[in-house]
Amino acid sequence: MSGSEFRSTLPSVAAATGGLGVNSGPSRAIITWVKTLAIFALLFLAVAPATGTEKEKPLPKDLPPYGEMKPFQAPQVTVQKLADGLTLWLVPRPGFPKVSFTLAVRGGLAADPQDRPGLAELLTATIDQGTASRNAKQIAEELQAAGGDLSASAGSESIVVNTSVLSAKAEAGLALLADVAWNATFPDDEVELAKRNAADHLQQQEADPSFLAERALAHVLFGQHPYAVTSLTQDSIAKATAQELRSEYARRFRPDQAILIVVGDFDAAKMAASTASLLGKWTAPSTPPVPAVDKPSLVPPHAVFFVDRPDSVQTMLGLGSLGPTESSPDYAAAQVANAFFGGMFGSRLTLNIREDKGYTYSPGSYVVSRRTTGIFQTWAAVRNEVTGATLNEIDYELNRMATTSPSEEELVHAQRYLVGNQAIDLQAQDSVGRSLARLWILGLPPEELGRESERIGKVTVKDVDETAAKYFPAARQAVVAVGVEKVIKDQLAPFGLEVKPAP
């Protein structure tokens, strides 16, 4: 998990890079407007002083109540389809003088050839290293002159390329992004250098406990399923060729399987014209697009999978299981349950293993959606001595979720947290771009940004009970532990689980 994921409960940031999405769905007619939603009004007006009703401790008597909630307007998106089939979502927001461009295509790590796991990562490392008319240095320098960088990342079901530039240089930024998206050449010498650096980089990543834990958990949860692929292997790196990258690029970067999202301070009509001229005249190949990923059928085993990391002073504990997808009726309840289980700072997990026991610094739980499954995961890095004690507390909190009801106050608190944080998250241009890309990758329309909060507001205690009983039982979770093998085996012995090396 990256740093930001530790605290993020709406999986918007993780999603664009964490891998979601698939099929574009039916083509959309020219311009619809997302309905403006008064999200806060749904939840907040009646409950202004509501934290005062929480049972555990009364709030200070002089604490002023919350004020009246102002409605929050979800970003307004104009939806278009260019002549070549490229989907275009424009979000003009005057004021802050930058423009963020996010281009996403279907086909990420899960679409990599079976004998080249992680190839999409090599593709993102080299996509900006040369085009028909520019070399790598020119691309980097022209972007810098526009005030931007290019970031390209591979998720499970997509590749996302982003740049954010000064409004005054928006045209230049768009031209560079378009060039990279359709004219990348993957020069032999650049691919050679990228391969060499990727091999060393992977070696370095394998020293990092979070990297090891996430990779192990993906393998435990998905086995041979393509969702198990989260990174390169040395074998993939050694065998990959520039020609393979070119053909994978051609297979995935095609206008009928791509979206461009533009957010920021620009003139909508001019931007639409520029995108039509720069990006609207490509031809989609007649070959079939990247196929959708099958729903995983494996039931992850309730066992401990360890990665021996000698000299570790902590054990990185990760628990994971399959969860609801974003399109599932369970999803909103799972988000709410996750928030007060381990998503918020005031969550049960944090209050227990950090604020009460002092076992860990930054514990957390996450509900993440891919296209055909969700993932529910819980993480804590703890000193070696309390490895077993921590798993005991996590199991206790999971089973408490699965067997008892939250208070009404706990529920409302989590709902307001999620809705408010969405408004805060959508303040930044890049964040709006990532959130919209996540929806598109999942096959959802932009209106879903507003509906997420609406659905969260409607979750009841009964919904949470049912969802928690379904997804939270400790016996449903696979356990990954990265640290000193002997510490893990000794400390986790009392749980009576099979303890074996991670696949």
Place this chain on the structure above:
Amino acid sequence: MKLRRLTVVLACLLGLVGSAHAAGGWKVPAVSKRLPNGLVVVVSEDHSAPTFGLCISYGIGFRLEPEGHSGFAHLFEHMMFEGTPVAPKGTFDRVIEGGGGSNNADTRYDFTEYVDTAPVSALEPVLWLEADRLKTLDFSPANLENQRNVVEEEVRVNVLNQPYGLFFAIDLPGKAFDRFPNAHNFYGDFKDLDAAKIQDVEAFFKHYYAPNNAVMAIAGDVNAAEVFAKVEKYFGGIAPRPVPPKPDLTEPPQTTERRATEQDKLARVPALAIGYRMPPRHSHDAVVGALVGELLHNGQASLLYQALVKDKKVALEVSGGVNSVFGNPFEYDGPTLLTSFIIYPPNLSEDDVLAAYDAVMRDLATEGPSPAALARISAKMQSDWYSNMEVPIDRASLLSHATLLDGSPERVNEIPDELARVTAEEVRAFAAKYLVKTQRTIINRVPAPASGGNDSGGKGAR
């Protein structure tokens, strides 16, 4: 930079600053007021979303924690969340999260900041809570013991259990500087953390957490006059207190290059950290230095990336800048470094990397940057600086720090213009004067042999 909770990775902080290079440039509004008790309040209205960001910075960072108390400023920061006599532990989090927001805090060299963001409907209770914890704390020994454990886990997760163990942030200043305030391990030796007593917490609070040692900035969907009135209402009654005068922090001059090699049990690929001592913070040279740091390190177009990663192929990654680990090049107020952090291929030597690195420094000191390179970095810094002010919580931070360290919130609008006026000759002269071997410290961090060296990854902290 130490956070109460892990929300930011160091990489976010590399390459941050900007300059107003296009004529006119974008300015953020800012009005400020000093309360009779000395608290400075800054308001920046932005009505684009119904939210606010708040940052209250206190003029105490880890630089001033006394010898024998390394890591205490940060441990204290954690104690600010452990409740007060009227709002017990957990209250602040409950109220702000229940109001749809979140809070956090972090400790840097010369200040400690507490940040809040939420829908504006939660502003008033949050102001009340910030004022409440400036009056007094619940000085609970049990809570101190709890947070000592949490902080030690924070050190384990970020330092002791990590390859490289933040050696570029902890060990490098330790070797580059000679005096305790600038050289000590800011995360704290465990023996010092273990020795901290609740009386120390009380004394630190009394000395440094006074309204006259703080700047509070609020950005977002607010009305300045209303904010001033509310702040007056909740903070006005807090009495000012004498704050200890800032001691002399200057370093004895460095006269020779300093070199060291460290073994790392957890890393598998070697890395170099190089730190150059920088000119005094309040000088024009410091502004030039900020730009030079970005020219060298900001993105794939940077001089060092192009030379080391692409042309000479002697590095996997290059990052750095002035004060780069702890914020932007203006968020400090004492001796600091321009730092380069370089991960290099295991089959190469330190000398291979340094030969390429020194060639870049030599060229910069003799030729200076090309006009095109200067224009590019100027645009990039302007763009990055704007991004630092895009969302209310970040803007509040920047305004608060500028006011605390430079005396005026307007500084956030002036810095881009000053950077834009830096000339190629100033860059060249800066490189010739400061980016020289006698002003630098180099640590080569190499994987320990598998048979087991006796050093530990993360030697900085224990």
